[in-house]
Amino acid sequence: MPDLSAAHDAAVTDRARLAGSAYNGDRDLAARQSLYRWQTPRYDLPGLVAERLSAVRGRVVDIGCGNGTFLQRLRQDRPDLSLLGIDIAPGILAHVPGPVAVADATRLPLAAGSVDGALALHMLYHVPDIPQAVRELARVVTRDGVVVASTNSDRDKAELDELWRRAAGDVLGVDRGPARISLGSRFTLERAPALLGEEFSRVEVVELPATVTVRDPDPVIAHMASYRAWADQQDAPFDATIDRTRALVAEHISRHGAFEITSRAGVLVCRR
Ligand SMILES: C[S@@+](CC[C@H](N)C(=O)[O-])C[C@H]1O[C@@H](n2cnc3c(N)ncnc32)[C@H](O)[C@@H]1O
Numbered sequence: 001m002p003d004l005s006a007a008h009d010a011a012v013t014d015r016a017r018l019a020g021s022a023y024n025g026d027r028d029l030a031a032r033q034s035l036y037r038w039q040t041p042r043y044d045l046p047g048l049v050a051e052r053l054s055a056v057r058g059r060v061v062d063i064g065c066g067n068g069t070f071l072q073r074l075r076q077d078r079p080d081l082s083l084l085g086i087d088i089a090p091g092i093l094a095h096v097p098g099p100v101a102v103a104d105a106t107r108l109p110l111a112a113g114s115v116d117g118a119l120a121l122h123m124l125y126h127v128p129d130i131p132q133a134v135r136e137l138a139r140v141v142t143r144d145g146v147v148v149a150s151t152n153s154d155r156d157k158a159e160l161d162e163l164w165r166r167a168a169g170d171v172l173g174v175d176r177g178p179a180r181i182s183l184g185s186r187f188t189l190e191r192a193p194a195l196l197g198e199e200f201s202r203v204e205v206v207e208l209p210a211t212v213t214v215r216d217p218d219p220v221i222a223h224m225a226s227y228r229a230w231a232d233q234q235d236a237p238f239d240a241t242i243d244r245t246r247a248l249v250a251e252h253i254s255r256h257g258a259f260e261i262t263s264r265a266g267v268l269v270c271r272r
Helices: 006-013 015-022 027-038 045-052 069-077 130-140 158-172 192-197 218-225 228-233 238-256
Strands: 059-063 082-087 100-102 115-121 141-152 202-214 259-271
Touching: 006 015, 006 228, 015 228, 027 202, 027 218, 045 069, 045 141, 045 202, 045 259, 059 069, 059 130, 069 082, 115 130, 130 141, 130 192, 141 192, 158 218, 158 238, 158 259, 192 202, 192 259, 218 238, 228 238, 238 259
Parallel strands: 059 082, 059 115, 082 100, 115 141
Antiparallel strands: 141 259, 202 259
8 A cells, every 4th residue: 555644745746855856866766767668568658758749740748758758759759849948846857958937837837828738747645736737737838739747556566565565564574664755656557647637638648567587686776776865864874774685685686587576657648
C-alpha cells in the first residue's frame, strides 16, 4: 500500500527540497532516466511524445522540463515549434538550451490560451495542489490544444521497492524493513485519468509495459541512490541500505544471470 500520509506528501512536494536538493542539478534525474537503457521493448519516450504533438503548430511549453530531454528532442524533430521550458528548480535549468523560465506549475506565467501544446512529464506528483496545476494546463492551452502528461503505474518497479525492504530489513536486523519513499504515488497512471478528466473531456492513456534487465548492479544502485534527497524520510539508514542492496543485487545476478525490473510507465494525451 503506497504511503499517502500528509508527511509523505509534504516531503515529495516540498519546494525547498525539490529545487535545493533533488533537482538542484541533473545527477539524480539522469540516473533514473538511464535505467531505461536496459528496457525491453525499448520505448523511445521523447519520440512518442513528439509524435503525439504531430498535429500541433506554434507554441509548446514543457512544464517541469528538468534537464531538457524532451525539449532537446522536440528542437531536433520539430524545428517549426516555438518551445519554452519551465521548472521550479533553477539548478536543473542551467544547461538546458533555449528559452527557459523558473516558475511553478500551479501559477504559470502564461496568458490564457497562449500555447498550442503543453507537456507535464513525470512531474505532477511533485505538485502540492495537483487539481490547480491541471487547471493551469487547461487555462494556458488553446481550445483545440493538446496536453501530454506522463507518469508511472503503482506497479512500476515493484522489485526495487521489495529490494529496498529486504536490504533495510537486513540493516535493521528485522525480517522485512520499512518501505522506501514513493515519489509517484500521488499521481499514478491509475489515478491520473480522473485528475486530468476534471478539465479535459478526452484523456487517452498509452501504456508502456516493459521489463528492465540488468546484468550489473551499478544502474540499479544509481537509481536507488537517486532518492538521496529524501534520505531523511527513510526509516532505515540510507547509505547502509544502499550498500546492502548492492550486495543483494550482485548475489541475485551471480545466481540467475540478471536482475529484472517491471517497468510500467504511461503517457496521457488530453484534449478538451
Ligand atoms: C522527475 S523530474 C521530470 C523531468 C522531465 N519532465 C522528464 O520527464 O524527464 C520532475 C521535474 O519537475 C520539476 N517540478 C517539481 N515541482 C514543480 C512545480 N510545482 N512546478 C514546476 N516544476 C516542478 C522538478 O524540479 C523536476 O525538474
